[in-house]
Every structure is written in structure tokens, then in C-alpha cells.
Amino acid sequence: MPGLIGKKIGMTSVFSADGKNVPCTVIEAGPCVVTQIKTVEKDGYEAVQLAFDDKKEKSTTKPMKGHFEKAGTTPKRKLVEFNKFEKEWKLGDKITVADIFEEDIFVDVTGISKGKGFQGVVKRHGFRGVNDATHGQHNRLRAPGSIGASSYPSRVFKGMRMAGRTGNERVKIQNLRVLKVIPENNLILVKGSVPGARNSYLIIEK
């Protein structure tokens, strides 16, 4: 879908027109540069590759330098493909927030969630644990309970939800309302929270 690459700035709350205090996330979206245009004839599918956020020339590999040179732009950190843009973009074009987003539309935001380390099943999978601290319970409050039957099947099924590394994975939040677009500062405000820490990269799609 059409969209932009952005950076999470942080959260705040604002008063909406009907007087409600709405939680919102501030995202710096774009300006993104078109670095490659993929076509059915050449690549088998249609897409527009966008780049965001400057990076040092010396930390760019030679092949990537050539790639950015073709588009006539400085090296960038993040490259993402989008498709189905309303407008035809050319190599080297700059796309800003106002070109893609407007107020009161819904967007999907993808990011890498905050890493939470090794976590138990209550946090990781939303298990309830034992809901009672009394009636004979003493050390099973957040335990997973039974993980299967006994002699049949005599094993634990694959994919059984257990404790383990949590977070630090790609998460997409769908249908976030755009509260405001501020083109002067390349900002977009969406209602609610988005995955990831501050300054992490986000993909915002219409």
C-alpha cells in the first residue's frame, strides 16, 4: 500500500474537537526519496522503493553508494518498498507527509516492538496464572498449568505456548486515526500507541 517511512518521536495527549483528551503518538514521517522503481517487466512486480534518514557516506558500502547515486541522493539508512501510489513517482522524487496523508484517514503502522527479554507465559501469551493466592497456593501464581496429557501422546505438542524471549519482533497496528498532519515539520499525529521505542523506524501505510 502507499505509505512512508517514519520515526517515532513520542507520545502525548491532545484535546479533540469534542473536548475529549485523546492519547496520540507523534511520528516524523519522511521526506522520503524514491530510490528505485520496480516494474512487472523487469522485476516481476510493481513497487516504489523509498529511502529515509541520512547516513554517513563512509559507513555506506560501495554497492549501496552506487544505488543512491542512481537516484541522485545522499545515502540513507532505511529502505522500504511501497506500491499502489495514486501518483506516478520518478526516480529521485521527494515524497512528504502532505503528499500521502491527510486528517481523519486511517493508517496502519508497522514497527519493531520493544524487547522485553525472557518473560513468563502471563506477560508473553496472556495466560491468567492461578487467580487465587489462597486455597493452598503458594508458588504457582503465574504458572502455565498443564502442558498436555500423560501416556498419550507422551510428548508435548509443537507450538505449545511457553515462556521465552518476548518483544523485539515486527508488529503492525491497524486502523489508527490520523489526528493531524503538520507538513512544516514533517509530523503526523495518530491516535493511540505504535510499536517500538522512541527514535525507532516505522512504516506508515494508508
Next chain:
Amino acid sequence: MDLIKVAESAFESGIEMPKFGPGDTISVHYKIKEGNKERIQVFKGVVIQIKGHGNNKRFTVRKISNNVGIERIFPMNSPFIEKVELNRAGKVRRARIFYLRGLTGKKARIKEKRI
């Protein structure tokens, strides 16, 4: 952090407020919605604290009504505030004058600030 302030300033209610602080007596003209009718209620009392910062700033106003102390917290940026009037500047020594809650009658008076 700076860009958050830019985003917040885009949502400011835009009404001009007089400069007031704790100890001052103010009247807050507050819009109240009843069904689809709107009317304005005036809440007059002493500011006992100002809390928060940025978009989150809010102030507490205390008044005595029918011998019962009433406190109300208003967000500075609330779109329901029509206007704020400064009635009397008070002279107090602290930023949060909660001691006022324990005082009644003549003891609960605040000296006026002379400028």
C-alpha cells in the same frame, strides 16, 4: 522532545488567560453541555495549585459552597474553558496552599498582593 512540543502547540485552545498563580482568586467560565444545549457556568474560587507542564498543565480551584469545600481541577488547554478572569491577586508563600483546606471563616482569608 522538541517535536512533541510542536505537535502539542498545534492543538492549543488559543484562549488568552491572565497570568495567575496559587493564592489568586479567579473565575473560570466553563462551557457545560446539556443534551445539545450549551451554557456557561462560572466557577469562582482560590487557585490552590498549578500542576503539570506543557499540554498536561492543570490548575485546581477551591471554593466554599453551602459550607462545603469544593475543589475542581481544570486542564489549562481544555476546550471547554470560555475565559478566565483574575479577580484578586493573593499573597502566599508557597506554591501549593493545601493548608487552606483545614481553615474556615476569617482564618481562611488570603492577603491581597499590592503591586
